[in-house]
Amino acid sequence: MTLRTTLLLMLAAWGSDMRGKTFLQKNAYFMSKLLGEDLGFRPHYYGPYSPKLEMALGELRGMGIVSESVSTFGVVDSAGFQRKRYDYSLTADGRHVANAIQGDLKVESEAIDMAVKKIKRAGGDMGYWSLAVAAKTHFVISASGSSLSEQDVVDRAEGFGWDVDEKQVCEATEFLGRLELIARD
């Protein structure tokens, strides 16, 4: 199954718009961990990021299967940076294609469905910033291969260039615990 198909099935399972690139990337990260699949995530300024996923998203957009809508929030700082959010959803063609693929790839499709439901139940609909912290926290814990305190996570995250605090890590580990991606002592 190609990454394009995986991403398409994830969008179909999500059901509604995925609000923002970070939101999409981080939820895809958690889905990949639940499924045990390598979707090409690597450390990045904003947390684990998959360039291959970005490319697959672009290809699905280029095929007219996924639509992107841009929301702007006005000028937010004196430097003139305008905050934007890119939302993604399936087009009518995309929904038709997803239905057909779900019929052909029942096992894979159901696994993705279950993973997405689990993420949503655990709170995967939270804001993109909290999701990003959760993804960074999971990445740091996975990379260490051992038990870490919240302070340890903060210190090691700094090594990846990530600025998180203990309170954020605590909330993140609760979310990760609900996902059963980590065990809390």
Added chain:
Amino acid sequence: MHGFIELAKEEWDLVDTPVFQRLRGIRQLALASLVYPGATHTRFEHSLGVTHVAGRMARQLDLEPDSQKLVRHAALLHDLGHGPFSHISEEALEILNTDASSGSSLPIHEAIGHRIISSDEQIGRHVSPKYAEEILEVLTGSAETTVMTQIITGPADADKQDYLLRDSAACGVEYGTYDIDRLHNTLCSIEDKFDTYIAFTYGGVEALEQFVLAKYYMNSQVYSHRVRRITDAMILRALQLGTEVDQIGFLRDAFLYSDDDAYLQNYLSCDDLRIVSEARGPNWTGTWFAKIFAKLSERRLLKEVFTTRVNDLSSDSLRALVEGVKPEAKKGIEDRVADILGCEAEYVILHEYSIGWSPKSSESEIQIYDGNRGRPFSESSTIFSTVEEALQERWLTVYAPRDSDESTAGRKLAASRHDRIKSEIETEIRRHAGGGP
């Protein structure tokens, strides 16, 4: 391109090695000269240009002298692994070696380049094994700081900066021009406790937009020019048939990858000139390899007999294309189109492409420094999204031999053939996806 370029002694030593001199025989844009007659520039001068630009960037970023030297050497050697006709060889290697891998996560041509840097005897006279490893760390992104890698391979790297200007000048177009001085003037870095990244100050946003537009226009008007796509597809087909069907020895030796020194020597013995002279020589008369190259030499090119945006196909076909056009479907389509047109299937080529976008070069990764931290370029650029969308649009085309007939009857025939070809494509795609006709 850049006025006078200065090289240090050790850089001249590397330039004077046979493996670097070989780059004089590999054209940057393959046979784009059939469209733009001036496009005969080679990987040799491009590599020198990238070295110069990388050196400028490293100085602007105030890197330590040793780091500046390392970045220049990595830039100088970054294209050593290119095969005949540049990117066409990359594609040929991937197509002809689906059961093999480079032994790492690298594409085969990159693995070849890295092997050259670490084991070529002549390079080894000027570069110690430890230093070769440092060069490879810069090229693969595992160096001490990210900034060194980003100078060579990143969204606004020295490679792109050189080839946009060089290709534009060689082709005699203005599309690839941008203000490189302003770009460098606004280049900066963002540091945290453990790493350093490339960024641009806010004053560089317009120069970056110009750069992004240059890349878009070069992609859409030159790199994806219809005739260029056709010549690239014909070269690839010739190499593929020459290796797999004609079973030509030197092609098999060069394109059937093996991770050993003997393979490397065979690969390095091939450049554009060798391929063309072998094709036109007496040894391979009557082979597909020779026949296709004869067409190229005489500019009897295939024509674009069909083209469609992928999202103009039916939903059922889209469903199959999500997984990509399977080789069996491609073969089936080419056979059916050959029947419709009354020509040999070896001359029919199905090509799926987008104008040009990849995560390695996505401008979404460019950071703009706001005085405090880095912010994505997309937050400060109004044109970025529009360009990105255009670059991602996917197309499906078919190239085949066809005499052009501009009469009314000829145009009617072409239109009815177009509809038949579209129908056959959709049928074959669905058939091989399991959707059935």
